[in-house]
Amino acid sequence: MAFVANFLIGLLFGIGLVVSGMSNPAKVLNFLDLAGPWDPSLAFVMAGAVIVAFIGYRIVFRRPRPLAAEEFHLPKATRVDGRLVAGAAIFGIGWGLGGYCPGPALVALGLGNLSTWVFLAAMFSGFAAARKLAGTLVPAGRRA
Amino acid sequence: MTEFTPIASLLGGGLIGLSAVLLMAFYGRIAGISGIAARLLPPYRDGSTLTAVCFVAGLVAAPFAVELASGNPVAQEVSSNLPLMAAAGLIVGFGTALGSGCTSGHGVCGLSRLSRRSMVATATFMASAFVTVFLMRHVVGG
Numbered sequence: 001m002a003f004v005a006n007f008l009i010g011l012l013f014g015i016g017l018v019v020s021g022m023s024n025p026a027k028v029l030n031f032l033d034l035a036g037p038w039d040p041s042l043a044f045v046m047a048g049a050v051i052v053a054f055i056g057y058r059i060v061f062r063r064p065r066p067l068a069a070e071e072f073h074l075p076k077a078t079r080v081d082g083r084l085v086a087g088a089a090i091f092g093i094g095w096g097l098g099g100y101c102p103g104p105a106l107v108a109l110g111l112g113n114l115s116t117w118v119f120l121a122a123m124f125s126g127f128a129a130a131r132k133l134a135g136t137l138v139p140a141g142r143r144a
Numbered sequence: 145m146t147e148f149t150p151i152a153s154l155l156g157g158g159l160i161g162l163s164a165v166l167l168m169a170f171y172g173r174i175a176g177i178s179g180i181a182a183r184l185l186p187p188y189r190d191g192s193t194l195t196a197v198c199f200v201a202g203l204v205a206a207p208f209a210v211e212l213a214s215g216n217p218v219a220q221e222v223s224s225n226l227p228l229m230a231a232a233g234l235i236v237g238f239g240t241a242l243g244s245g246c247t248s249g250h251g252v253c254g255l256s257r258l259s260r261r262s263m264v265a266t267a268t269f270m271a272s273a274f275v276t277v278f279l280m281r282h283v284v285g286g
Contacts, residue, residue: 103177
């Protein structure tokens with residue numbers, strides 16, 4: 001049951017990315033290009049997503065626990081640290097280079113572009129590299 | 145040139161938000177795609193790998209569901225510069241793992257929880273992406 005539910009929730013997320021146009025890197029890059037043919041669509045995607053999640057989370061968190069799990073797994077980190085800022089800054093560079101963030105790249109996996117597959121293979125290598133490095137660092141954002 | 149699509153984008157964004165709410169409501173999890181995707185890598189210690197596989201399979205199936213429903217192919221204009229896409233992927237993977245999140249985890253879920261870390265992360269990756277695109281399109285590629 002959990003497997004089917006996770007598939008359907010992922011499907012809904014992916015349909016949202018496709019319907020919003022964000023699975024197309026050209027649309028993302030045109031949002032990020034303020035000095036070019038600016039396409040403000042991405043701001044509307046963020047607005048739609050945050051409005052629904054902001055209200056929805058408030059309803060969800062009224063319950064002591066999730067409907068199908070023991071507890072809410074919320075990030076424990078609270079501190080803004082160098083690792084967070086450096087990671088976000090690095091991510092933004094890659095996002096601006098290719099127009100893909102992780103969600104849209106996975107949505108495009110089956111669309112048959114070699115570029116997408118190269119991006120995804122490299123992205124998983126990036127996860128592994130950061131994990132290797134992070135093994136030598138303190139956990140993200142925790143107070144020592 | 146891409147067409148400005150305020151209604152479709154707002155609606156699609158709403159579906160993304162709804163998916164994030166459902167994942168939290170049922171399983172108490174943040175819908176952060178970089179984090180979910182990273183769970184596909186070893187070590188496989190608990191049952192969370194299989195649920196991550198199912199979630200990612202849903203993402204992959206999405207364009208086919210939309211094509212089936214709408215009858216139109218899903219637009220996909222991506223650079224064919226493979227070294228550039230390899231560098232982009234490596235940087236995105238490294239950065240999101242180091243910074244504990246991407247556009248969905250920090251941008252959608254974190255902002256909706258009013259997390260200070262996510263606000264800082266989102267402002268940072270937006271700024272760095274704006275600068276990168278400006279440099280690539282108007283300085284390097286100009």
